[in-house]
Amino acid sequence: MARVLVLDPIHPDGMALLQARDDIEIVHLETPTEQAIAAQMPQADYLLLRGRTVAEAHYCDAPRLRMVSRHGVGCDNLNSDQLRSLGIGVAITADANYVAVAEHAMMLTLAACKNLGQAQHVVRNGDWTVPENRGARELCDAETMVFGFGRIGRAYAQRAAAFGARIRIFDPYLPEDAALPDGYRRATDILEVADADVISLHMPLSTETANLFDATLLAQLKPGAIVVNTGRGGVVDEAAVVAALETGTPSIYATDVFAKEPPARDDPLLKHPGVIVTPHSAAMTTESVRRMAMRSAQNILDHLDGTLSPEMVVLPVGRGVDG
Known part of the structure; x- marks a missing residue:
């Protein structure tokens, strides 16, 4: 037995x-x-x-x-x-759990696109004005680069495409002859991230992906870009992303995961207005x-x-x- x-x-x-x-x-x-x-x-x-x-x-x-x-x-x-x-x-x-995580990534993407964190902050502080420079954007027609094209990445891309996003896939482990859905494009170089309006991370943490998004790669992002992370916190150099947020590249980092969980209460990510966070709860439907x-x-x-x-x-x- x-x-x-x-x-x-x-x-x-x-x-x-x-x-x-x-x-x-x-x-x-x-x-x-x-x-x-x-x-x-x-x-x-x-x-x-x-x-x-x-x-x-x-x-x-x-x-x-x-x-x-x-x-x-x-x-x-x-x-x-x-x-x-x-x-x-x-x-x-x-x-x-791939449906739950893909939906959560979509939620974070839309929250970031609409700058939900700032919107909530100003309303709760008594400001009902809607300035044109609040930073909200549409996902429709946004160049959306999906890092990792396993079950979760595929499900996310399908949902983002339904909003009209233009999908580009970066996955070095995807066979070269793998067929992609109509309208999707494959990124052959990680530096194509420079063209992306939205970057969604669906990669596991490994020796190859640890701190993949470091200061050098973050510096390649266009001003106003959005980074969404429902993979693992360690894929992003968190100190580097805090510094990059100060320059507006990216403008928002929306994450469900941290390199150290739970994060310390004084973690700079928790205090930055350009960060949207959830408690590693994407799969917990x-x-x-x-x-x-x-x-x-x-x-x-x-x-x-x-x-x-x-x-x-x-x-x-x-x-x-x-x-």
């Missing part, structure tokens, strides 16, 4: 999928301590993990662990090199939370049954139940 260790609360429908099987034993630590995790990891065959970072020593002490099933898509709370060396696989909920719980549970069951979809696999399992 396989033992599944579930950390932190998940939607009841995800738990129900696991509980319906009589060939697994479930250990659910809804408010786990380090001591409780350390005690349970050596007996775990599967780990269902949300955003928590489990100490690397616990993985070393888990000889039975076959796979980590991520309740989400990002894997920056995992040390992939360590898990690969230990033969521990990783599966993600690739099809569960009622529907998406349920889908992520169910998919992360189903990935475990599918692996047990030998039917796990390759689309869900980030790292293949390299060992059996006995290590």
Whole structure:
């Protein structure tokens, strides 16, 4: 019988999928301590993990662990090199939250286009005037550069195009012969960002993307450009973007993610009037939370049954139940 260790609360429908099987034993630590995790990891065959970072020593002490099933898509709370060396696989909920995140990115895009932060500020301070220089713009006909063309990037581009945005894709991992929807163009050089009115980031954090948007690249942006980030905070050099906002390139940075989460209360991004922020909540819709719980549970069951979809696999399992 396989033992599944579930950390932190998940939607009841995800738990129900696991509980319906009589060939697994479930250990659910809804408010786990380090001591409780350390005690349970050596007996775990599967780990269902949300955003928590489990100490690397616990993985070393888990000889039975076959796979980590991520309740989400990002894997920056995992040390992939360590898990690969230990033969521990990783599966993600690739099809569960892309709609929620794409919609959130669209919300941030429209809020930035209409300069919602400033509009709210002036009204709440008693100013009902609508100056022509408030900085609002239309998304229609805006050159919109989408960084990363996976599920979320595709869903975002589809929604932006419906508003009349002109879509340009930058994704160095997209096959050269990949077909793009009608009207989309492919950027072959990252410096084409200089032509963009709106930049939307949908890239994971990796050694290749860390601080991709640094002072040098930000300096290439046109005045008034908007940067939207629902990928990972570390893709943007946050100190550089604060400095760039002072020059108007970009004019607004709308982000759901920070390099360090939660950010410090005195983080300059939180204090800058050109920044729109949300608390890494893009995927946290009622529907998406349920889908992520169910998919992360189903990935475990599918692996047990030998039917796990390759689309869900980030790292293949390299060992059996006995290590």
